[in-house]
Amino acid sequence: NRRPIIAIDGPAGAGKSTVTRLVAQQLGLMYLDTGAMYRAVTWRVLQAGIDFTDEPAIAELVSQCQISLISSGSQPQSLRVWIDGKEVTQAIRSLDVTANVSAIAALPVVRHELVKQQQRWASKGGVVAEGRDIGTHVFPDAELKIFLTASVQERARRRLQDLQGEDQGTVSLEQLEADIQLRDQRDSTRTLAPLRQAADAIEINTDGFTIPEVTDKIISLYHKKA
Ligand code: C5P
Secondary structure: OOOOEEEEEOOOOOOHHHHHHHHHHHHOOEEEEHHHHHHHHHHHHHHHOOOOOOHHHHHHHHHHOOEEEEEOOOOOOOEEEEEOOEEOOOHHHOHHHHHHHHHHHOOHHHHHHHHHHHHHHOOOOOEEEEEOOHHHHHOOOOOEEEEEEOOHHHHHHHHHHHHHHOOOOOOOHHHHHHHHHHHHHHHHHOOOOOOOOOOOOEEEEOOOOOHHHHHHHHHHHHHHHO
16 A cells, blocks of 8 residues: 555656645655656766677676765755766756657666655655656556647757756757757657657647646646546
């Protein structure tokens, strides 16, 4: 008998992270950022200089790596990420990791291992999990499934704001739109667990809505189901 699970999936930049953290905080549930796990592994592969086609080496790395996600309940915006004893909270948001994460996340060995870790982590439930395949693969029996979307233009605008906040403000809006489109395309056309809406997920298009509005909407859907 496990506690409830809320699955929040959707493409890059739809606002999943912020909304997921707020929903978790307001409902007193744990927060699982699965994208941060794929990013951490990507960072580790890049750092180790392993070729992306060297699947045995990547398999070895991912089966031995230790990922820790630490969020403090009072500060939902701050999730700290560690891999193999090194803090990578900032590093996993770099343009380099972002440009390469879809390729690493498409590898069966990587998905297999990380999904296993995610399921183990949430075996008792009480979790709001965000990603691309949460409702379809990781937690297909989640009590509530949300598919969060927004137009490419809106998502690129939000990404630009995030990056400028982090001093990576040299990239153009056009470049970000192109990056987002490419990542969506890779994520939704890969063979294994592609990004798609689960049949029983509720779609929320966030264009023109504020973060608190979207958060409230999800919380009220949750209460309606409970
Ligand atoms: O959510 P975020 O943008 O941090 O995710 C980074 C990348 O990790 C995605 O573009 C996708 O390639 C991969 N990912 C995935 N499955 C998940 C979460 C993320 O393939 N559940």
